[in-house]
Amino acid sequence: MGKLITLAKAEELSPGQCRAFDVEGAKIAIFNVDGNYYAIDNICTHDYAPLTDGDVEGTTVICPWHMAEFDLKTGAVLTPPATENLKSYKVSITDGDLQIEI
Numbered sequence: 104m105g106k107l108i109t110l111a112k113a114e115e116l117s118p119g120q121c122r123a124f125d126v127e128g129a130k131i132a133i134f135n136v137d138g139n140y141y142a143i144d145n146i147c148t149h150d151y152a153p154l155t156d157g158d159v160e161g162t163t164v165i166c167p168w169h170m171a172e173f174d175l176k177t178g179a180v181l182t183p184p185a186t187e188n189l190k191s192y193k194v195s196i197t198d199g200d201l202q203i204e205i
Contacts, residue, residue, distance in 0.1 A: 141175035148187035
């Protein structure tokens, strides 16, 4: 098991919202999709755009600059121009705290 990092209170991130965090040198985004939390790297692997500025459709985030799509559950690239997957992180809620495992 990796190290658990507390990022915020779960109640601070309502369904449909996302938020970026700097965690030990990594830029990580957490998305609340209908009460399910997903964490991925926040920077598009194609041209370094912040994915928290993109649109979310279901469990897909769309890069705001060149429309590459990524799966929020796995970080997998779904459409070009991106070709590299994002890292995804396990999210848990402990005593109301949103935590990721790194």
